[in-house]
Amino acid sequence: MAIKYVFPLDPILVVDDEVSALDSFEISLYSAGFSNVITCDDSRKVMEILRGRKVELVLLDLVMPFVSGEQLIVEIKKEFPEICVIVVTAVGDIDTVVECIRNGATDYLLKPVEKAHLKNRVLKSLEMKELQQENAALRERLLKGGIEHAESFIEIVTQNVRMLSIFQYCESIARTSYPILITGETGTGKELIAKAIHGISERSGELVAVNIAAFDDTLFADTLFGHVKGAFTGADERRKGLVETANGGTLFLDEIGDLSNASQAKLLRLLQEREYSPVGSDTKKNANIRIIASTNKNLKELRKSKKFREDLYYRLMSHRVRLPPLRERPDDMRLLLDHFLEEASQDMEKSRPTYHPELINLLKCYHFPGNVRELKHLVADAVAKHTQKMLSSKTFKEYIELESDNNVKHNRVPLPALNFESLRFDPGEIPKLKEATTDLTKALIRASMKKSGGNQTIAARILGISQQSLSVKIGKVLK
Numbered sequence: 001m002a003i004k005y006v007f008p009l010d011p012i013l014v015v016d017d018e019v020s021a022l023d024s025f026e027i028s029l030y031s032a033g034f035s036n037v038i039t040c041d042d043s044r045k046v047m048e049i050l051r052g053r054k055v056e057l058v059l060l061d062l063v064m065p066f067v068s069g070e071q072l073i074v075e076i077k078k079e080f081p082e083i084c085v086i087v088v089t090a091v092g093d094i095d096t097v098v099e100c101i102r103n104g105a106t107d108y109l110l111k112p113v114e115k116a117h118l119k120n121r122v123l124k125s126l127e128m129k130e131l132q133q134e135n136a137a138l139r140e141r142l143l144k145g146g147i148e149h150a151e152s153f154i155e156i157v158t159q160n161v162r163m164l165s166i167f168q169y170c171e172s173i174a175r176t177s178y179p180i181l182i183t184g185e186t187g188t189g190k191e192l193i194a195k196a197i198h199g200i201s202e203r204s205g206e207l208v209a210v211n212i213a214a215f216d217d218t219l220f221a222d223t224l225f226g227h228v229k230g231a232f233t234g235a236d237e238r239r240k241g242l243v244e245t246a247n248g249g250t251l252f253l254d255e256i257g258d259l260s261n262a263s264q265a266k267l268l269r270l271l272q273e274r275e276y277s278p279v280g281s282d283t284k285k286n287a288n289i290r291i292i293a294s295t296n297k298n299l300k301e302l303r304k305s306k307k308f309r310e311d312l313y314y315r316l317m318s319h320r321v322r323l324p325p326l327r328e329r330p331d332d333m334r335l336l337l338d339h340f341l342e343e344a345s346q347d348m349e350k351s352r353p354t355y356h357p358e359l360i361n362l363l364k365c366y367h368f369p370g371n372v373r374e375l376k377h378l379v380a381d382a383v384a385k386h387t388q389k390m391l392s393s394k395t396f397k398e399y400i401e402l403e404s405d406n407n408v409k410h411n412r413v414p415l416p417a418l419n420f421e422s423l424r425f426d427p428g429e430i431p432k433l434k435e436a437t438t439d440l441t442k443a444l445i446r447a448s449m450k451k452s453g454g455n456q457t458i459a460a461r462i463l464g465i466s467q468q469s470l471s472v473k474i475g476k477v478l479k
Contacts (some may be wrong), residue, residue, distance in 0.1 A: 007288055008036055008057070013049060014038070015061060015072070017043065028119075033119070033287075042066070043065070043068070043069070046058075047075055057122065060088065061087075061089050063090070070096075073104055074103050076104075077104030082129070085106055086125055106128070107121050147164065149196075156193070157336055158332050170197050171200055173319045174197045179316050180293070181293050181317055181321070182292065183296070188371045190294040191209060193323065198250040198252075203248060203290060205288075205289070206250075208246035210252070213259075217260055223241060227281075231279045231281070232279070243270070246289045254293075256294065258295075258297075333360055333363050337360065343376075343380075353390060353391035362393060362396060362455070366400045441473065445473060
């Protein structure tokens, strides 16, 4: 059974004393993708309708018997200030326009109104209202604190304050229709965040995920928009695209930074107009979806180098979620290790092993370029190899040593930046080179020992020397 998508969730109320005008507006709105429309031809009933049900937006004629549109604007904004009011009338007097805007009207359109113009102005008003609601929700969420939909984030294991604040932000933007851009290194959980946002959004359709890096321009259009029968050689029957599959739901576009310029133009039109055409068809279809995109690339740099469209960049940047890498979440290391040990042990039908506390320090000192996903696979490999009650650190050490050799720069302990060029000494105050070298060596050793939790083997690996050399230096320098 097909899911009927309703947009907007609360109806648009069209008020006009002429039934023919109501019919015309209703048809125009429905064909433009607004499937939730109600009408009223008696201005005396407007306030009664608004008190009886929640309304998103009112399209209001000015010249009507009984109660004028100008009177209604004042009444509506006084009792329901959150409702957008767009005046649609044949009256073009500038003083009337100014008075309507002053009394709270969102916009003012002159009859006759073209369908495309009507669609754009209604969308603009709805987007403005969404933005106001989102800001209010975010302020309220930050004041209240806590996570209201913890169940939606259950797949993301964390106790990190920064991650929890990201969850709060996701809750605040989940129900808007604006695009969301999720950035972060590979393996940080971008798709899990998209899944959580979709769950909180309560959208009627499903979440459809696609890695668009795998498509050229032709495949991109065919995959997203589908095609009609006979569109090209081999198109023996109609194909439904992912936009249609995700109708009423969320379309998650992974690796958006790899999209070609031609495909970027097609995606931009989808975002701007909320409509698309299947390959081989001139008929436009309304796209009732919410777009969430993700990338591990720097779109700002791609934009500067003309590899990513500036207009699409700003469209996608309506809401931004940046996921921190695992190395910026050291307080999650033990929690993640325990979680993945339990998960791997159950999958392999083994008893969950214990581990030496130094394993946590070892993992905290590793850069983890693959982030949480890399840790998960590393733990699974260690569990597969382990045969004793206590989990051996051998698998972890060998892996980290190998990866450290491949990417040495990531395993240097971060120290406060030293700006040697800015140092200025009077001739009589210049320290002896041996003394300065000794002080710097002490600082490096202390920093590496602190980062390793006092483990000399790990500290030596950070410094790029043997454990024996470190032990000698500690005896000489820190005695």
